[in-house]
Amino acid sequence: MEVMTxxxxxxxxxxxIYIGIAIWSRAGSTSEYYVAGGGVSPLANGMATAADWMSAASFISMAGIISFAGYDGSVYLMGWTGGYVLLALLLAPYLRKFGKFTVPDFVGDRYYSSTARLVAVVCAIFVSFTYVAGQMRGVGIVFSRFLEVDINTGVIIxxxxVFFYAVLGGMKGITYTQVAQYCVLIFAYMVPAIFISLLMTGNPIPQLGFGSQTADGTYLLDKLDGLVTQLGFGAYTEGTKPMIDVFCITLALMVGTAGLPHVIVRFFTVPRVRDxxxxxxxxxxFIAILYTTAPAIAAFARVNLIDSVSEKAYAEAPSWVKSWEKTGLIKWEDKNADGNMQYVANKDANELTIDRDIMVLANPEIAKLPNWVVALVAAGGLAAALSTAxxxxxxxxxxxxxxxxxxxLMPGITEKQELLFARIGAAAAVCIAGYLGIHPPGFVAQVVAFAFGLAxxxxxxxxxxxxxxxxMNKEGAIAGMVLGLTVTAGYIIYFKFMHPELNTPDHWFLGVSPEGFGTVGMVLNFVIATAVASVTKAPPAAVQRLVAEIRVPRGAGAASAH
Known part of the structure; x- marks a missing residue:
């Protein structure tokens, strides 16, 4: 059958399957809508968390960044992986024991302040909308290529x-849908990786194939270094970013991970702290399976890409080039009028513009894998984007x-009214997310990196x-959140949207890029919060006792809306 079929x-x-699960598991109460009733098994929640965690940025864009940036792209791999460990060890069990199922709820109660809660709500919405823009863009990219519709139409589909199963099912529907989505996305990611590893290195395990010899006896990374340097690019295995920027981006991604509200809330869906x-x-x-495979996929894709297009006549270009051209994500401009595709580092001589977000999706086509594998990757990319969205x-x-x-604002509303407002809020959020997907502020992983920096x-x-x-008291927490979010958002907006021509290391503060500035914002948050707390009134004794009890490893406590 054809790829389209x-x-x-x-x-x-x-x-x-997703819609069927949403109908079967639709929420009937606020507890089911917010935390799936707190009755999800640890294994199912682990799968759902992995699907929630591995977004379009992980599935579609991370390997694409590594494929083009090489060593420099490893900051995403290190930051996102390390961040999850930080979340699991430092935050999740304690927040789960606290028993509130939203981050603003924790902030409001811990800091005994409606103002602190309101600031946290603004932060949650700001971060989530920035993040969801990347997911909807990923959905549009998949649809635009494989269903041959434009990206905007893909975003609308x-x-x-998402509207159907998020609005109807709430967390209960989302959780069980994400279990199915994890199965789809990990199968879709691993099958082509295993195929290509076998074809290029004879080793069926991509992680081992990454360090193996290719058919001509050259080690894969040595071959890739040779190919890219011949074309004028920097060596694949060497970095170009300033070390301070590498450190800041990695740390921003790590601590941003630990502060992402959509991941934290997943730990309230299980019955006990132990769970x-x-x-x-x-x-x-479940996350490690994909993340340890991504560097191999990146290297395989870059080698196959160069072999497929470099110095080839456009008339004889592989079919995948012309298919992706229709989406606008690959562009060819015959600058020297010789009919050949010049793919080189020199901007004036380069004739091929390749969007890095296509690398994972186009990889099976570039490697000439069967059509069903190509379609499987499309389904996996959609699963990754939709689960996180x-x-x-x-x-x-x-x-x-x-x-x-x-x-x-409305403490007297009933549970039924609260559930109605939650669904109305989700519906409105879907529409705004779609708009941001159609008009994104960058490529998928870059947009997501901004969200992590803000978190x-x-x-x-x-x-x-x-x-x-x-x-730590309410005055310190509020001052820290406001300053951290404002300074970081302002820095990103200034360099990315107001003055992109100044977005170079020479103009960055201490050599830190917008992607890494979340680390600076975090430090400012800690400093100002500590300073303000030291000169203002200490928290009430009851709050101080609560903080001590959270860290005592006893009791479980059910997630509570009250």
């Missing part, structure tokens, strides 16, 4: 699917219905200090 079949079947720890362990195993949209809707309305600068310090510092 296979794609319609696989995408159609997987979407039918993705909006419709939260077990599900965190399962999730780490749903989790983020739930954070936005619960921040509005529970934290803003129920806890702040690092706003949420991480206030959560860490809320758990481990009895002295």
């Amino acid at each position: 296979w794609t319609y079949l696989m995408v159609g079947v997987t979407f039918a 993705g909006m419709a699917i 939260a720890r077990i599900s965190a362990g399962w999730a780490l195993i 749903a989790g983020l949209l739930l954070v936005i809707s619960t921040s509005i219905s529970h934290d803003l309305l129920k806890k702040t 690092a600068a706003s949420f991480f310090p206030v959560i860490i200090m809320g758990i481990f510092s009895r002295r």
